Amino acid sequence: MRAKALSPDHYQELMDRGWRRSGTLLYLPDASRSCCPHYTIRLPAADFKPSRDQRQALNRWNRYVLGEKYIKEVEKKFPKTKEEKKRLNNSFDLLSTVHESEESNLKPDITPEHTLSVTIEPDRFTEEKFALFDNYQRHVHHEGDGDVSRPGFKRFLCGSPLLRRTDSTGKRLGSYHQCYRVDGRLIAMAVLDLLPHAVSGVYFIYHSDFEKWSFGKLSALREAALAHEQGYQYYYMGYYIHSCKKMRYKGDYKQQYVLDYDSLAWDPLDDEMKTLMDTRKYASMSQERKRQSLQQAVEAAESEHDAEDAAVRKAKSALKAFEKAQEPLHPSSLEAMKSGLSLLQLGMPGTLSLDEVKDLVDLDSMRVRIGGGHITEMRNIATWTSGSELEPRSLKGIFAEFAAAVGPVIAKEGILDFS
Numbered sequence: 001m002r003a004k005a006l007s008p009d010h011y012q013e014l015m016d017r018g019w020r021r022s023g024t025l026l027y028l029p030d031a032s033r034s035c036c037p038h039y040t041i042r043l044p045a046a047d048f049k050p051s052r053d054q055r056q057a058l059n060r061w062n063r064y065v066l067g068e069k070y071i072k073e074v075e076k077k078f079p080k081t082k083e084e085k086k087r088l089n090n091s092f093d094l095l096s097t098v099h100e101s102e103e104s105n106l107k108p109d110i111t112p113e114h115t116l117s118v119t120i121e122p123d124r125f126t127e128e129k130f131a132l133f134d135n136y137q138r139h140v141h142h143e144g145d146g147d148v149s150r151p152g153f154k155r156f157l158c159g160s161p162l163l164r165r166t167d168s169t170g171k172r173l174g175s176y177h178q179c180y181r182v183d184g185r186l187i188a189m190a191v192l193d194l195l196p197h198a199v200s201g202v203y204f205i206y207h208s209d210f211e212k213w214s215f216g217k218l219s220a221l222r223e224a225a226l227a228h229e230q231g232y233q234y235y236y237m238g239y240y241i242h243s244c245k246k247m248r249y250k251g252d253y254k255q256q257y258v259l260d261y262d263s264l265a266w267d268p269l270d271d272e273m274k275t276l277m278d279t280r281k282y283a284s285m286s287q288e289r290k291r292q293s294l295q296q297a298v299e300a301a302e303s304e305h306d307a308e309d310a311a312v313r314k315a316k317s318a319l320k321a322f323e324k325a326q327e328p329l330h331p332s333s334l335e336a337m338k339s340g341l342s343l344l345q346l347g348m349p350g351t352l353s354l355d356e357v358k359d360l361v362d363l364d365s366m367r368v369r370i371g372g373g374h375i376t377e378m379r380n381i382a383t384w385t386s387g388s389e390l391e392p393r394s395l396k397g398i399f400a401e402f403a404a405a406v407g408p409v410i411a412k413e414g415i416l417d418f419s
Contacts, residue, residue: 067113
């Protein structure tokens with residue numbers, strides 16, 4: 001769906017149901033039918049402990065920016081105590097290390113090799129930002145003249161539908177650009193969505209002149225640090241795709257948690273979860289626990305009765321029914337799309353069933369914007385009573401699908417725009 005305007009609170013709600021955005025487009029992947037399921041992951045920022053190679057990447061960058069001469073002068077003029085040296089050798093302070101080489105944290109009267117500034121700015125278009133994007137797309141993604149354009153850049157990474165504001169605690173909310181400048185030159189930029197409980201990484205670009213500095217790691221460390229120091233609680237790195245080697249690096253930032261689309265609970269991305277992702281086409285820990293419980297019931301019945309006993313047949317029947325229910329109707333996405341069935345019939349992970357929609361959502365009071373900008377409840381539309389929730393082409397079917405996909409909060413507070 002396309003978003004004309006979206007509050008940070010509503011986008012947080014959607015992300016915690018598996019949605020992501022690209023420009024104004026909001027989308028929810030069909031995890032059960034995909035050849036490479038996309039899993040929403042998040043990192044509790046306060047608990048994050050960078051790995052050795054992540055720490056090394058940050059230290060190398062700081063050394064490049066500051067230079068050996070600056071570092072030696074600091075050691076001479078501002079010597080560390082034994083206690084400080086011991087503490088630094090035994091622990092790693094992400095927040096202080098992230099900011100160590102920034103211009104605002106330099107020691108007085110000592111000149112560094114380079115001047116680094118990192119600022120957070122509204123996600124507005126500038127020629128400086130587009131030039132960086134142009135370089136990145138051409139050198140990293142090998143795109144040509146027909147692929148890189150100002151309108152495309154604006155559509156993709158500027159002018160987000162998220163409404164910028166500051167909450168009661170002073171936290172920034174909305175979409176921003178985190179700009180890295182070395183000696184006054186824009187050399188990298190993160191596109192971030194700042195939400196009530198999260199820093200969400202949308203995209204990151206850097207200039208090819210600086211590709212050796214592991215900016216993928218540098219940006220992730222800085223964004224996790226931003227979440228921790230500004231009180232956003234979580235860092236969302238986008239989708240984790242276990243079957244794609246290029247995407248598995250996100251699991252190196254520990255401890256990640258995976259959203260279970262069926263229960264909307266969060267489970268650790270640990271060895272147990274990764275094994276489940278290896279063995280199941282679609283991994284849901286809540287469904288796996290149900291499967292294991294039913295399997296244990298079968299084994300318990302078999303240990304107490306012979307194979308033909310009613311208790312054994314009942315336990316096996318329950319397990320078989322569960323397994324059958326896990327098989328998606330129309331197993332491929334293309335088949336599902338061509339079937340003409342409603343989302344409420346297809347059983348896509350992350351969406352509500354018809355019974356849940358009826359129980360949790362008052363479809364009659366859902367709101368619509370029609371010609372001229374007038375907003376009204378659906379009960380006031382003349383054709384509202386015709387059709388059913390399971391007819392995707394009817395008004396009731398459209399609104400029922402929307403409610404099933406976005407959940408009860410957005411269904412109640414959102415407005416569908418047909419103007």
